[in-house]
Amino acid sequence: MKKNAKWEVFNKLKNKNEKVKIEDILHILMENRGLTTKKQQETFLHSDIALVTPDSIGLDKKNLAKALKRVQDAIQKKEQIVVFGDYDVDGIAGTAILWETLHALGANVTPFIPDRVGEGYGLSIPAVERVLVQDPDTKLIITVDNGIVANEAVDFANSQGIDVILTDHHTLGPKVPKAYAIVHSTALCGTGVAWVFSQEVLNPKSQIPNEYKIQNTKYEILGDHLALVALATVADLVPLTNGNRILLTEGLKILHSTKRPGIVAMCEEAGVSQKEIGVYQIGHMLAPRLNAMGRIASAMDSLRLLCTKDSMRAKALAEKLGITNKERQLVTQSITEHAIESVRGQGESVKELLFIGHESYEEGVIGLVAGKLVEEFYRPSIVLSIGEKKSKASARSIKGFNIIEFIRTAEHLLINAGGHPMAAGFSIETSKIGELEKFFADSVQLTDDMLEKSLRIDFELPLEMVTQQVYDQLQQLQPFGMGNPEPTFMSTAQILSVKQVGKEKNHLSLQLQSLSSSSERSESRSQFSTSSNKNALPGIAFGLGEMSKDLKPGQQVDIVYTIDENVWNDRKTLQLKIKDIKLNIG
Numbered sequence: 013m014k015k016n017a018k019w020e021v022f023n024k025l026k027n028k029n030e031k032v033k034i035e036d037i038l039h040i041l042m043e044n045r046g047l048t049t050k051k052q053q054e055t056f057l058h059s060d061i062a063l064v065t066p067d068s069i070g071l072d073k074k075n076l077a078k079a080l081k082r083v084q085d086a087i088q089k090k091e092q093i094v095v096f097g098d099y100d101v102d103g104i105a106g107t108a109i110l111w112e113t114l115h116a117l118g119a120n121v122t123p124f125i126p127d128r129v130g131e132g133y134g135l136s137i138p139a140v141e142r143v144l145v146q147d148p149d150t151k152l153i154i155t156v157d158n159g160i161v162a163n164e165a166v167d168f169a170n171s172q173g174i175d176v177i178l179t180d181h182h183t184l185g186p187k188v189p190k191a192y193a194i195v196h197s198t199a200l201c202g203t204g205v206a207w208v209f210s211q212e213v214l215n216p217k218s219q220i221p222n223e224y225k226i227q228n229t230k231y232e233i234l235g236d237h238l239a240l241v242a243l244a245t246v247a248d249l250v251p252l253t254n255g256n257r258i259l260l261t262e263g264l265k266i267l268h269s270t271k272r273p274g275i276v277a278m279c280e281e282a283g284v285s286q287k288e289i290g291v292y293q294i295g296h297m298l299a300p301r302l303n304a305m306g307r308i309a310s311a312m313d314s315l316r317l318l319c320t321k322d323s324m325r326a327k328a329l330a331e332k333l334g335i336t337n338k339e340r341q342l343v344t345q346s347i348t349e350h351a352i353e354s355v356r357g358q359g360e361s362v363k364e365l366l367f368i369g370h371e372s373y374e375e376g377v378i379g380l381v382a383g384k385l386v387e388e389f390y391r392p393s394i395v396l397s398i399g400e401k402k403s404k405a406s407a408r409s410i411k412g413f414n415i416i417e418f419i420r421t422a423e424h425l426l427i428n429a430g431g432h433p434m435a436a437g438f439s440i441e442t443s444k445i446g447e448l449e450k451f452f453a454d455s456v457q458l459t460d461d462m463l464e465k466s467l468r469i470d471f472e473l474p475l476e477m478v479t480q481q482v483y484d485q486l487q488q489l490q491p492f493g494m495g496n497p498e499p500t501f502m503s504t505a506q507i508l509s510v511k512q513v514g515k516e517k518n519h520l521s522l523q524l525q526s527l528s529s530s531s532e533r534s535e536s537r538s539q540f541s542t543s544s545n546k547n548a549l550p551g552i553a554f555g556l557g558e559m560s561k562d563l564k565p566g567q568q569v570d571i572v573y574t575i576d577e578n579v580w581n582d583r584k585t586l587q588l589k590i591k592d593i594k595l596n597i598g
Contacts, residue, residue, distance in 0.1 A: 017467040017592060019572065021502065032473065038485055041499050044470050045253075057488055059258040061238075066208060069199040069255055076212065079177045079193035082152065083213055086119065091151040093121040094143050096135060097315070098157040098202065099128050099306030101247035101299045105240040106156035106179070106206035108318045112237070113210040122147060123319075125311045128376055132404070133437060134158035134430070135165040140172070150174055152192075157202025160194070161185040161430045179205050181250075182430055183416050186423075200255050203244030207237055207259070236270040238263040240318065246291050247299035249434070251495025260491050264289065273326035274317040278302075281330040291493045301330075304337035307376030344377045348384045355389060362389065364458045367449050369396030369403065379406035379435070386410060390465045392418075394452070399442055402427065406437045412462045422451050467592055469572055473501040475526035478549060483575050483586055498574045504596055507567050508548050512557045520553040520560060524588070527568065551588035559593060568596040 022044045032040065042053045055063070066076055086093050093114060097107030107123050114121040124143055126132065131139040135155055143150055152175050159166070159178040166176050166189040175192040181202045188194070195209050242263025250256050267275065267289045279286045282297045289298075305314045317329040351368045366385050373381070375397040385393035386408045392415055396405040409415035416436040419429050425448045429438035440448060492498040508523035525548050551573065553559070563569070573588040 017465045019469060019502070019592070019594075020466045021469045021471060023471040032471065032477070034477070034482060034485070037482060038488060041470055041486075041489060045496060056257070059261050061258055061262050064200075064204075064208065064255045064258055066212065069197040069205070069208060071195060071197055071205075071208070075193045076195060076209075079195050079209070080212055082175060082177060082192055083114070083119075083154070086152045087114070087117055090120050092147050092149045093119055093152045093154065094147060094150050095121060095123045096139070096143070096153050096155045096158070097123065097125050098134060099125050099311035100157075101302045101314075102202040102244040103157040104302060104306070104311055104314050104318065105244040106203035107315060109203065109210050109237045109240055110154060110156060110179075110206050112319065113213055117213070123312075123315060125306070125315060127310070128306055132439065135162035135169075135176070137165050137168045140165055140169050140174070144172060152177065155179055156206045157181065159189065159191070160196055161189070161428065163187055163189045165189075166191050179209050181205050183432060185430070186420070200259070201241075201244050201248040201250045203241050203248075204250075204256065204259055207241050210237070236266045236272055239266040239270045239272065239275065242267055243294055243299060243302070246294040246493060247303070249494050252291075252491060252493040253495045257491070257496065260291075260493075264491065272318070273323045274320055274329065277323070277326035277330035278317065278333065280327075281334045291491050295493075300340070301333040301337045304340040305333060307340050307380075308343065308374065309336050340377060343374050344380050344384075347373050347377060348381050351381050351385060351395060352388055355385065362391070363453060363456075364391060364463065365452055365456045366391045366393040367396075367452060368394070369398045369405070369445065371398045373397040375404045378404070379408070379437070382406050382408040390463060392456075392458070396440075396445065398445070401442055402439060403442045403445060404437070404439050407431070407435065409434045409436075410462065411466075413458060418452075418456070421455060422448055425451065467572055468497065468500060469502045470499050471501065473503055475503040475505050475524065475549065476547070478503075478575055478586060478588070480584065480586065483577055486575065500572060500574055500591065502570060502572050504568060504570050505549075507563060507565050507569060509565055510560060510563045512560045513552075514557065516557075518555060518557040520551075520556050520563075520590070520593075522551040522553065522563075522590070523548045524551055524569075524571070525549070549586065549588055551590045553590035553593060556590070556593060562595065563593070570594045570596050 023040050042056060047053045047056050095107050095110045097103035104125065107125065111121055111123045126136065126139040131142065135158055153169060154177045156179055158180055160180040160182050169176050170190065177193045177195065178189065178191045179195040181198050181200060183198065195205060197205050238259060241259045245256050245260045252260060268287050276286065278298055278301060282301060284293050284297050302314045305311045313329055313332060317326060317333060320326050350370065354368050355362060355366055366389060373395065378395040378397050382393040382395040390410060392409045392413050394405055394407045396403050407415045407419060414433040416431040416433060419436055419438055423429065425440060425444050427439040427441065429436065431437055486499050489496065489499065504527055505524040506527055508525055510520060510522045513519050513521045571590050572592045573590045576587050576589045578585050578587055
């Protein structure tokens, strides 16, 4: 977070000098997250997997019943079924779940992941044509994490005698495909929708039979499917509330103990302790490896890794994913640097909406680059991989600006478009890019408030209240992520010491102490002592190293931070992960 972000205190205490009580901390934090009733708070703290049902995620009952009947018929008649996934973690994990489920039930089923460059995103006519080349007798396609805007592809499949069941979570387009049945919900990630559907396939008479708990049955292979749901839920950046939170909470438990060879091998290759897998490990270490294959190679290898039962095969695939991910990082870094310099080259004329494209941009990483542009400039960003006749684009947005809704205002210029309010993509004839850029520039409307990055603060917490007891209470709100941010506090403190750290000296390491009384606040700084203080708290401020020239021992500062715990030789110590610092000038 850059130091010029606007601070927004979400819950302001009635009296500035009021001190929050320990027993009230969780209550305030949950209220800040929209959980205002006792029932909502109890459900949040004590999640129950049985609450994740077709009804709770809003599946259409008629479509669901129709889809289940079609799957049962296909299994009984030994028809060829293809599970058609997307090439990201969400599509891959969901494909693994549905393929394994149907295979365990004796279905004649194969998985299919399209080629990003050759066939593009989701169900497409070229992809359906390749399905028919590989499996000429295909009678049923079940999509995972795609298809809800694939009108032409569904029509083509129908013309080839193929029924299509769409399972997806993306935003509906203006026209709904003429699929055999649609299992659609925006409440979960695509894999989450596929998991709920798989549970109904296993036991259509029961809402959620908790098959993942069943032992010593032919379904035992399906016992860790929630581990795959956890991977996808984090990777796809869906809000960690309601059903998503429940699925992730249960899925993390299974991730910690699963013997699935692919997950075990991937953790070993990435240097991740399986018992310590959390949102960070998934988002920054495991998911990028699974995604890398679909970005610059073949996503089928990621699917093979998740599904293989062979430990040696899993190890080889995990190594391949690790190598590919390093290549992806280099490509992303190079393109990001080029894109950032292109924007900076615009000088004072930088627009409200960033629109950057180049012939050298790899299609598989432009979404990542768009995300980097949002981080750097805090503008909705569209990045294009420009081809000779057709170009692909990925977009990322900012709070309050629905990017897919905005993109669809230009559907008359596009080949297709799809996505979410915060992330989307489209394809376009290269000859129309200039017209599209002008159309977007003329129609975008963003207020100054929307373009100002804000730092959300739960409430002001006296620094002396940062204790192990409080930290332990906060952990009841785990897992943290989109929609359930890690509790963030503001405190006034006195600097005991400050120094730049890191290879490039771009981080700060501080020792801070509380100002617990008015006498301490008015104490002369000339009396300040740098001697050790047992009440001091260490803090680390990543990316704020340049502030060291303005900070000195004895100064009073306002800090925004989260509370972290370090464990070393079985000793637990707390530290502050500081997001921003301002001098307190009284």
